[in-house]
Amino acid sequence: MGNPEIAEQDADTAPAPSSVVLAFEDREFTLAEIDALAHGVSGVLERSGVGAGDRVALMSSNRPEFVVAVRAIWQLGAAVVLVSPAWKRDEVAHALDVTKPVFAIGDSPVLADLMPMLHLDDHVAPGSGTRRAVDPDAEAVLVFSSGTTGLPKAVRHTHGSFAAAVEHWKVALDLTAADRMQIVTPPSHILGLLNIATALDCGAWIRLHRRFDLDAMLHHIQADRITVEMAVAPIALAIASHPELESYDLSSLRYIMWGATPVTPSVAERVTERTGVGWMPAYGASELPVIACNPIEGARLDSVGKPVPGVEVRITSLGTGEPVGAGEVGEIQTRSASLMTGYLPEDATADAFVDGWYRTGDVGYLDADNWLRITDRLKEMIKVKGFQVAPAEIEAVLHGHPDVADCAVFGEPDPTSGETVVAAVLTANPVTAEALTEYVGERLATYKRLGRVVFVPEIPRLPSGKVLRRELKERHGRTSDE
Incomplete structure (x- = not known):
């Protein structure tokens, strides 16, 4: 799902068109099949009036058509507005009001009731064509912030900033065409989209799950020989407390990535003791998807890792706002080519930046060896x-x-x-x-x-x-x- 015009793929890692790159239940898709389906959908969008620079809302459950829809929107030079399938009518209405999409794709009756929508179950004939050049400064994706205070804000990424995030994630995960991973988290969240985009960009194989089911996830690690597993706190807790965890063969895993929240050592250690699989903590945000990551060898549970190449991190005093030295606690601030361009509503953007640095709102410190530790959320x-x-x-x-x-x-x-x-x-x-x-x-x-x-x-x-x-x-x- 990466953009070859922006982030060139290495010839030895780019997936061959005939290679199976995506599995869903008992269905498999080659890259050529996905692109043909995307060309068909982009044709429908274009005939519906969607063009370069427009925004298209996408509210979809976990399914292959989500991947097709994103690629179709990007083929037109348009931007995808990711709407959570869990949202109710008022939440969706707010998202549409903030982002002003011209059209919609999805499988939600809530979205269909609010604006014209191409249903993902509608038959669209595969198409053909060449991928259009995309302006790296044009909008690519709008994803909503967590919204733990007030109404959610739309985070705006360009094709250039998202492509930079894909490259950062590929390096951080050491992901290659030999890897196999599965997606159990909603792709409407930045981590789900980033995982799909990065895997397809480097030729890795993906299994997409309709929903999170712990036994299904563990079964497919064993059956599909998954090499990279992703986990957020609820998934980690579920793995650690599974009464029959030892009955699954998880030996194919290189590591399990822990993201979204700081690691709970007691939970992570329980999993490692029971399975022998280690963890790789990482840290990112919707606004800057990849900030820091542990090394695959020598990962530690007390740190989210070191800033990834291409991302700068500094700590500023909670009192004065001035940069502080190693070991001193303060607000974590970052800047990178992968940083968002801003929020919608636009008036929320100013408070997010200071002198070009993004204010994460997270509190932590960098030690003398550049390991980053998060102690908490500033507002919490x-x-x-x-x-x-x-x-x-x-x-x-x-x-x-x-x-x-x-x-x-x-x-x-x-x-x-x-x-x-x-x-x-x-x-x-x-x-x-x-x-x-x-x-x-x-x-x-x-x-x-x-x-x-x-x-x-x-x-x-x-x-x-x-x-x-x-x-x-x-x-x-x-x-x-x-």
Whole structure:
């Protein structure tokens, strides 16, 4: 799915047109078949009035037609607006209002009800043609930010910036035509799209799954001899707690990539102990898809790795905004050719940059050897008696408790200390709030002590694995008046 006009493929890694590059259930597709289908769809789009520079909304479940649709849109020099298939009518309406697409493709009745849409189940005859040259400065993809505060913003990438991200990911993963991977996360998220684009660009083989199913994922690692597996926090937790994990042959895996959230060491180590497969933590954002990655040999669980070649990272003081030295904690800022051009609405863009550097909103530090560590999200830090408390640090401790299946930490107003720490806990076995409070208190400073524990039936997360703390606060938090 990469753009050959922008990021040239090496002759020895580019997939042959006759090679099978995509599998879905019992169907297989060669690159030539995908491109022929894409040419057919692009013809329909063109006859519907779509041209270079236009935007096309795509709201699709996990299926091969998603790949075809993206390539068809790009063949016209248009941009694809990725809309989550999980969204409801108001969320989709907001996305359309922000991005103003001229046409739509998908399999969602919600989208079809809001604007003209080519349904992915409609028969479109394969076509033929040559790939058009694409302006690297033209928009390629708009993907929505996590939206943990306020309404989601559309992140705008050009053909040039996305192609740069593909090259960075290819190098970081050491991905070649010999690799085999599977996609179980939604392709409407930047990581899903990036994985598909990078794999097809270098000739790797992909299995696309309709939805995440742990047993199906493990089965296909064994049956398809998958070499590169991707995981976000919920998937990692599911693997670690699978009662029959040892019954699967996972020896083909080179590594499992952990992304979207900092690694929970106790979870990762449990998987490695049970399977012998190691992890490769990585770090990126919708705004800059590949920021840092661990080396494949010598990966460490306490760091997201080192900045990938082509990406600059600096740490700035939370107080003054000035760059700080090695080992000092501050906001992580980045710049690269793979950086977004900005947001929609456009008025959100200014606050995202300072002197050309993208403000990630993540807090962390670079050590003397350039290893990057993330301590928390800037906006999610809890301020207790003047101390900054990182929810991720407390969550990592709670994940080590044998009776905790999942957890998330947030702050709520407190008249004495400013804020107090609240832990939302999903239990694997019965356990008391007092026991968990004591467990954390034995391992962390007094000001990080749990002020309250609330037991919940689930931890709300985005498909990327990020915790929806705002939703947790709305459900289980208390106000300063209570």
